[in-house]
Amino acid sequence: MYGMVNKAIKELVTEQFGADKWDNIKLKANAPDDFVGFQSYDDSITYNLVGAAVEVLEIPAEKILNAFGEYWVLKIAAQSYNDLMTSTGTGFVSFLENIDGMHSRIKATMPDLNPPSFRVKKITDTKIQIDYFSSRAGLLPxxxxxxxxxxxxxNQKFxxxxxxxxxNPLPSERMQLEFI
Ligand code: HEM
Structure with missing residues (x-):
């Protein structure tokens, strides 16, 4: 994955748990201290960082990945890629419908990008189905x-x-979201 992902893991750990924890995690994962945002790194580095974080922070992988997902949207995307966020959608559902297009646009500047794909289907006014396709394993959390x-x-609760x-007949992870 591109260095910006590993960089964001470093930022999350340092902000929420302290620089010492990051030092332990990077050593355990055999990873460098920092990453070049627009350089592609082997996926194993990212997986090793998550594995090391599980051991050092004593938090299950699912919780770490979950927290990282929230952090990615609210801290990384919303703050550093706000133009991209606002041009991708005007609301929760339209954003989800346009994520593939957004990752495609990024691919222009990140040729090695191997993005996921999302398919969104409206079931009722208050219910949608999301299919998440990825060549990577274990990233559902x-x-x-x-x-x-x-x-x-x-501001959409679900x-x-x-x-x-x-x-599910498709090779995807399928979820249904009911809006509250
Ligand atoms: C707006 C800022 C965003 C940027 C710059 C961005 C960029 C990236 C990059 C660089 C990767 C790593 C893939 C690779 O290097 O091959 C990635 C992966 C991923 N992105 Fe985005 N992304 C953004 C927003 C989002 C949002 C809002 C979602 C929400 C659904 C999302 C879903 C994912 C997922 C699930 C992956 C993991 C890869 C996989 O599942 O195979 N991204 N993205």
Whole structure:
């Protein structure tokens, strides 16, 4: 993944747990102290950072990924990529419908980007279904954190239900969101 992702993990850890914890995590993960935002790094670095954070912070991976998703939207995207955020959608659902387009636009400046894909289907006025497609494993808790961050960003509360693989014919992670 691009360095900006690993950089954001460093920022989250340093802000919320302190620089000492980051030092321990990067050593355990065998990772450099800092990253070049627009340089592509092997995915194993990101996974190792999360694995090391689980051990050092004694927090389960799901919770770390979830917190990282919220942090990515509310701190990284909202603050550093606000133009991109506002041009992608005007509300929670329109934003989700346009995420693939947003990542495609980023690809112009980040040719090695391997983004996920989201398919959004309206079921009723208050219910949508989201299919999350990715070539990477284990990032569903990150997506849940991203959605939760977007909920805060757009002031849209919802409950999230996972649809079991047995009820989903697509190679995606399927979720349904009911707006409150
Ligand atoms: C507006 C600022 C955003 C930027 C600059 C951005 C950029 C990126 C970058 C660089 C990656 C790493 C992929 C790679 O290096 O191959 C990534 C991954 C990802 N992005 Fe975004 N993104 C943004 C917003 C979002 C939002 C709001 C979502 C919400 C759904 C999202 C969903 C994801 C997911 C789920 C991944 C993990 C990759 C995977 O699942 O395979 N991104 N994004």
């Amino acid at each position: 990150f997506v849940e954190g991203l959605l939760s961050g977007l909920g805060t960003y757009y 409950t999230l239900t996972h649809i079991p693989k047995s009820e």
